[in-house]
Amino acid sequence: MKIKILGSGCPKCQKLEANAQKAVEELGLKDVKVEHIYDINKIIERGIAFTPAIAFDDEIKAQGRIPEVEEIKEWLRQIKK
Amino acid sequence: MKRIIFGIILILLILGILVGYEWYGAFKKSQLIEQGIFQKEPFPINPGTPWYLIPFYTLLSYLQKAWFCLGMAFLIAGAVQTFIPKELIIKYFGKRNPKAYFIAAFGGPLLSVCSCSIIPLFAAIKKRGAGLGPAITFLLATPAINPTALILTFSLIGWQFVVGRIILALSAAITTGVILEAIWTTEEEKAGMLSQFKVEYQEKPLNLKEDLKEWLINVWDFVKKIFPLVLLGIFLIGIVKIFLTSEVISKYLGQGFWQIALASILGVVMYTPTLVEIPFIRELLILGMGTGPALAFLLTGPALSLPSMLGVSRVIGWKQVLNYAILMWILGIIGGLIFAWLVPQIKLI
Numbered sequence: 173m174k175i176k177i178l179g180s181g182c183p184k185c186q187k188l189e190a191n192a193q194k195a196v197e198e199l200g201l202k203d204v205k206v207e208h209i210y211d212i213n214k215i216i217e218r219g220i221a222f223t224p225a226i227a228f229d230d231e232i233k234a235q236g237r238i239p240e241v242e243e244i245k246e247w248l249r250q251i252k253k
Numbered sequence: 254m255k256r257i258i259f260g261i262i263l264i265l266l267i268l269g270i271l272v273g274y275e276w277y278g279a280f281k282k283s284q285l286i287e288q289g290i291f292q293k294e295p296f297p298i299n300p301g302t303p304w305y306l307i308p309f310y311t312l313l314s315y316l317q318k319a320w321f322c323l324g325m326a327f328l329i330a331g332a333v334q335t336f337i338p339k340e341l342i343i344k345y346f347g348k349r350n351p352k353a354y355f356i357a358a359f360g361g362p363l364l365s366v367c368s369c370s371i372i373p374l375f376a377a378i379k380k381r382g383a384g385l386g387p388a389i390t391f392l393l394a395t396p397a398i399n400p401t402a403l404i405l406t407f408s409l410i411g412w413q414f415v416v417g418r419i420i421l422a423l424s425a426a427i428t429t430g431v432i433l434e435a436i437w438t439t440e441e442e443k444a445g446m447l448s449q450f451k452v453e454y455q456e457k458p459l460n461l462k463e464d465l466k467e468w469l470i471n472v473w474d475f476v477k478k479i480f481p482l483v484l485l486g487i488f489l490i491g492i493v494k495i496f497l498t499s500e501v502i503s504k505y506l507g508q509g510f511w512q513i514a515l516a517s518i519l520g521v522v523m524y525t526p527t528l529v530e531i532p533f534i535r536e537l538l539i540l541g542m543g544t545g546p547a548l549a550f551l552l553t554g555p556a557l558s559l560p561s562m563l564g565v566s567r568v569i570g571w572k573q574v575l576n577y578a579i580l581m582w583i584l585g586i587i588g589g590l591i592f593a594w595l596v597p598q599i600k601l602i
Contacts, residue, residue, distance in 0.1 A: 179373075180372065180373055182370070184370075212567065212568055213376070213568070215376075216373065216376045216377040216381060219377075219381060220373075221373075221377040221378075221381075221382075222343070222373075223374075236339055236340075236370075
């Protein structure tokens with residue numbers, strides 16, 4: 173699975189990427205990669221209106237806010253079940 | 254619904270306190286002046302002030318004047334961010350009809366998104382929602398009439414400028430959007446529009462303790478992000494003031510057509526960070542700038558900045574960017590002329 177961070181590279185997007193990275197590391201998930209998509213056209217192709225957004229593969233989990241590490245971990249745990 | 258209503262009441266309450274405070278202050282001051290008592294400025298800037306003190310005095314007298322209003326403005330910006338759900342507004346951006354322009358004009362400022370989110374949102378409205386016209390309207394209206402800027406305008410310059418900014422900036426933004434749509438959107442594009450936002454809106458219940466905490470966190474975020482820039486901006490204005498004399502200002506930026514045209518170009522070329530444009534214009538007004546040029550600057554400056562136009566040109570072509578910039582410039586001049594005619598002079602307290 174891939175975690176995709178969608179955002180044009182502003183500080184908020186960087187913070188979200190860091191949170192996602194941390195969540196993955198803390199859970200010790202080796203098969204999950206965090207990827208950052210900067211291209212505006214690619215971002216809106218997914219139907220996202222608010223950046224930063226976070227998606228697991230193609231499922232948008234949140235947009236327009238920065239989920240905390242714990243929240244991302246919770247999503248990851250649910251998927252791994 | 255309760256949560257939104259609570260938020261709106263909170264915003265109105267803060268707004269009421271601010272307006273009351275400002276008007277009471279102005280009333281008291283005018284009473285004192287009537288009695289022949291002139292309050293001493295703690296940081297007076299006059300021909301006798303040593304030049305190296307001017308930037309510091311500018312900064313200090315600004316803080317002394319604006320701290321209350323600035324604080325209230327941050328509280329309101331945080332409340333808008335916390336209590337007005339963006340999803341609810343964005344849902345209406347998806348429809349292609351004339352109403353979309355008004356939603357773009359009035360809804361944009363309520364979203365209070367940070368400047369780096371404006372361009373993705375612009376692209377999303379254009380490609381997946383209401384189309385080019387409303388997207389342009391959103392892009393131009395959002396920075397021009399955001400609540401924080403209007404509050405500061407009210408406190409530092411006057412209500413005439415607030416009303417002028419709202420009416421003229423919105424009509425300029427809508428006009429530009431409509432014209433761009435007519436010129437650039439082909440029938441094919443109109444037919445092939447996929448009007449889909451993937452925005453889900455879940456109503457949050459009111460949870461007083463949590464919500465107030467979130468509000469204060471958002472306020473602090475705004476303060477951290479904007480306040481240092483404002484301080485730096487004012488200090489720079491103070492430095493510029495050393496070199497500006499009122500003869501120069503009244504000659505080039507006093508009332509008149511060419512002065513208005515020049516001011517509206519200055520707004521584009523000078524990159525003034527959010528909120529700094531207002532004390533800047535205040536200083537220039539004191540030095541003899543006309544009301545027309547001042548409003549023209551406030552119309553074009555926030556809407557058209559070079560960095561934002563560069564970012565937008567990656568989403569739409571540079572020809573379209575040039576097109577809206579020129580239109581906005583012309584509308585800025587017209588707006589300045591109208592304002593100069595309606596409000597030929599303003600008394601700054």
